[in-house]
Amino acid sequence: MINNKKNNLKGYLILLPTLLAFGLIIFYPTVRAFIQSFTNASIYNEASFIGLENYIKVLNNPEFWTAFMHTFVLVILAVSLQYILGMAMALLLNEDLKGLGWVKYTIMIPWVIPVASTVVMFDWLVLPDYGLINMILKNIGLGHLTRYWFGDKNFAFPLIVIMHVWRNMPFYAITLYAGLKSIPKYYYEAADIDGASAWHKFFYITLPNLKYPSMIVIVLHVLWTFNNFDFIYLSTGGGPVGSTEVLATQIYQTAWNYYEYGHASAMGILMMLVMMVFSIFYIRLVRSDD
Amino acid sequence: MSIKKSLILSLALFFVLTLTFSSAAEELVLWHTSFTSEWSGLDETVNFFENNTNLDVSTDYGPPLYRDISQQFIVQAKTGNPDVVEGVLEQMFTYAKAGLIMPLNDFWKGYEDKDQYLDNVMDAVTIDGEIYAIPYNTNVRLLLYRKSIFEEYGLEVPTNWDELVETASYISENVEGMDGFMFTTKEREVRAFQEFMSFYLQLNKSMFDVSGENVKVTATVDQLEEVLNLYDKMFSSGAISMDNRGADWKALDYGYTSGNQAMVTVGPWIWSHRYEDEARAEVIDDTGIAAIPVNKNGTPGTYMEVKPIMINKYTDNPEKAWNLVKEVTNKDFQLLVDSNAGVLSPRKDVMAEPKMADNWWLQGFSKFADTGVALDPISWERPQNAIIGAIQEVIYDEGSPAEIAEKLHQELSDIAANL
Numbered sequence: 001m002i003n004n005k006k007n008n009l010k011g012y013l014i015l016l017p018t019l020l021a022f023g024l025i026i027f028y029p030t031v032r033a034f035i036q037s038f039t040n041a042s043i044y045n046e047a048s049f050i051g052l053e054n055y056i057k058v059l060n061n062p063e064f065w066t067a068f069m070h071t072f073v074l075v076i077l078a079v080s081l082q083y084i085l086g087m088a089m090a091l092l093l094n095e096d097l098k099g100l101g102w103v104k105y106t107i108m109i110p111w112v113i114p115v116a117s118t119v120v121m122f123d124w125l126v127l128p129d130y131g132l133i134n135m136i137l138k139n140i141g142l143g144h145l146t147r148y149w150f151g152d153k154n155f156a157f158p159l160i161v162i163m164h165v166w167r168n169m170p171f172y173a174i175t176l177y178a179g180l181k182s183i184p185k186y187y188y189e190a191a192d193i194d195g196a197s198a199w200h201k202f203f204y205i206t207l208p209n210l211k212y213p214s215m216i217v218i219v220l221h222v223l224w225t226f227n228n229f230d231f232i233y234l235s236t237g238g239g240p241v242g243s244t245e246v247l248a249t250q251i252y253q254t255a256w257n258y259y260e261y262g263h264a265s266a267m268g269i270l271m272m273l274v275m276m277v278f279s280i281f282y283i284r285l286v287r288s289d290d
Numbered sequence: 291m292s293i294k295k296s297l298i299l300s301l302a303l304f305f306v307l308t309l310t311f312s313s314a315a316e317e318l319v320l321w322h323t324s325f326t327s328e329w330s331g332l333d334e335t336v337n338f339f340e341n342n343t344n345l346d347v348s349t350d351y352g353p354p355l356y357r358d359i360s361q362q363f364i365v366q367a368k369t370g371n372p373d374v375v376e377g378v379l380e381q382m383f384t385y386a387k388a389g390l391i392m393p394l395n396d397f398w399k400g401y402e403d404k405d406q407y408l409d410n411v412m413d414a415v416t417i418d419g420e421i422y423a424i425p426y427n428t429n430v431r432l433l434l435y436r437k438s439i440f441e442e443y444g445l446e447v448p449t450n451w452d453e454l455v456e457t458a459s460y461i462s463e464n465v466e467g468m469d470g471f472m473f474t475t476k477e478r479e480v481r482a483f484q485e486f487m488s489f490y491l492q493l494n495k496s497m498f499d500v501s502g503e504n505v506k507v508t509a510t511v512d513q514l515e516e517v518l519n520l521y522d523k524m525f526s527s528g529a530i531s532m533d534n535r536g537a538d539w540k541a542l543d544y545g546y547t548s549g550n551q552a553m554v555t556v557g558p559w560i561w562s563h564r565y566e567d568e569a570r571a572e573v574i575d576d577t578g579i580a581a582i583p584v585n586k587n588g589t590p591g592t593y594m595e596v597k598p599i600m601i602n603k604y605t606d607n608p609e610k611a612w613n614l615v616k617e618v619t620n621k622d623f624q625l626l627v628d629s630n631a632g633v634l635s636p637r638k639d640v641m642a643e644p645k646m647a648d649n650w651w652l653q654g655f656s657k658f659a660d661t662g663v664a665l666d667p668i669s670w671e672r673p674q675n676a677i678i679g680a681i682q683e684v685i686y687d688e689g690s691p692a693e694i695a696e697k698l699h700q701e702l703s704d705i706a707a708n709l
Binding site: 043127152236 | 361364384387388467475476477478479531532533534535536537540541544545548550669671672675679682683686688
């Protein structure tokens with residue numbers, strides 16, 4: 001009995017630094033932002049309580065809804081493409097094809113390159129006169145197609161999706177590849193004996209057994225993409241003409257260009273609520289399958 | 291290790307760290323991009339300062355980007371750290387309004403070098419009679435053009451907006467691989483705003499009237515329309531390639547020094563490109579400097595940039611901080627930094643030095659320094675975004691310049707009402 005209590009105490013003591021750090025880094029700022037969202041806090045004045053005014057202002061702002069839609073579309077497109085391509089890459093890696101061994105060691109390179117460097121790299125690629133893409137287009141006789149791709153209303157958003165996919169797809173591939181390695185081979189052998197086709201094996205063995213790794217990468221990337229700021233801020237700044245504006249860049253602008261901390265906090269809290277609803281819904285969905 | 295021992299060790303570490311930081315608190319802290327950002331004079335600047343200062347100054351000179359300096363300064367200024375901060379003029383207006391920087395009038399009165407400073411530059415750092423900073427460099431945006439192209443095609447340097455459009459279109463049409471002109475038009479790109487103002491300030495030397503209790507817009511719809519029309523003509527006539535819509539400063543600075551444009555409106559900083567490679571150095575050497583073409587209804591005027599050095603209002607050591615400000619704005623320091631950066635000094639004694647007076651580039655800019663107009667002392671973030679938004683709407687054909695000017699004027703009025 002006494003030993004149990006001692007062990008419990010030890011357990012709590014071991015957890016204490018993590019809980020303190022968690023409270024300091026996550027819980028305190030969240031509570032602070034929540035309280036601030038009901039005030040008119042800004043760089044220029046002391047905060048005073050204004051009730052739901054910030055929330056009403058945010059929800060009545062059409063620019064907020066445009067940014068919300070862009071964020072939503074970005075998440076759907078980027079996460080779907082990343083998952084599909086990541087899965088394809090993981091299946092290829094799992095085939096142990098000759099000559100592709102080096103891919104396993106280099107595949108994570110895009111993921112470890114800092115986002116800022118990725119954006120600078122893409123920006124240089126698409127610059128109007130001396131960007132590589134435009135130079136290639138000119139040299140193959142397609143000079144009429146050259147443009148500053150980040151400055152084109154029709155291409156800026158797809159290019160941002162491509163940047164997300166380029167960077168994150170390897171993370172999906174490696175995670176799913178690790179999941180594939182843990183599926184017992186005899187599942188497939190039994191399916192072969194039953195005469196199952198490759199598609200049947202994929203849908204009835206591979207996919208169900210990748211449920212948990214899939215859940216982890218999808219939840220993580222939905223959250224990261226929904227909150228993602230740097231890709232857009234550094235590449236297009238939300239333009240041209242607001243065509244790539246997302247919630248994260250709008251919150252940044254409100255907080256750091258306009259210094260309206262109360263207003264920005266309300267936007268942040270709304271974003272957090274959306275993400276919480278998604279996370280709870282998705283995790284329950286996966287659990288209900290069990 | 292037992293829990294008891296771990297706790298004792300943690301406490302000991304805590305005390306050591308506390309003591310370390312409390313002793314470090316005696317040092318002055320200076321945040322200055324000349325000491326941190328990547329530029330050709332970085333090492334020389336740091337060495338010069340550290341070898342010559344008599345003050346105890348931390349060798350951590352803060353973030354290298356103005357944006358990061360501004361954010362961090364706003365967050366932590368009330369802790370008293372940093373004691374002295376460098377920035378851009380627009381940030382100074384924001385800090386002053388937020389009460390984060392100290393008026394320097396009392397120090398200025400007794401400052402032995404005060405007569406060396408140009409009046410128009412000091413006016414730029416003065417709000418309601420209070421001096422909030424000492425400037426260490428200044429520049430104006432002017433028209434840079436490729437002399438060899440103008441000679442080869444028998445072109446005259448444009449002096450008004452119509453000639454600018456005409457000449458730039460001619461070059462785009464007739465010179466292989468070269469655009470006549472370039473504007474920066476990326477969303478939230480501060481350079482886009484500064485270029486707009488370089489033309490607008492010819493029509494009106496102010497955009498907001500801050501003299502009364504409430505801020506009012508002084509810009510008229512016609513004036514805004516006139517400038518937006520210029521953007522429209524530049525892109526629609528082919529003077530600026532449509533490929534360059536939404537491009538940022540890189541496409542302009544590197545574009546010009548790569549030989550992609552014949553004319554640009556920039557400040558003297560582009561001089562530093564000559565150190566990157568020979569081809570860029572050749573372009574710089576082939577560059578002519580002229581006043582920005584003037585609107586037929588306007589008078590010479592251009593955006594004036596001033597780099598201020600400010601004192602944190604919450605510093606524990608105002609006197610020492612002032613001494614530090616004097617050190618990083620004194621004659622020798624400004625001569626070193628400004629000559630290396632190829633920018634103008636706000637000090638007359640520095641500009642009279644042979645290193646500055648014999649430099650054709652600096653003299654080219656210095657000749658038009660008096661046409662520089664400082665921005666009105668307000669927080670510019672919202673007007674800036676509204677203006678860039680209007681530029682984008684014009685060049686992406688979201689409406690006519692007249693409609694967009696009307697909308698911009700309304701937006702500026704709404705912003706003014708809340709300033």
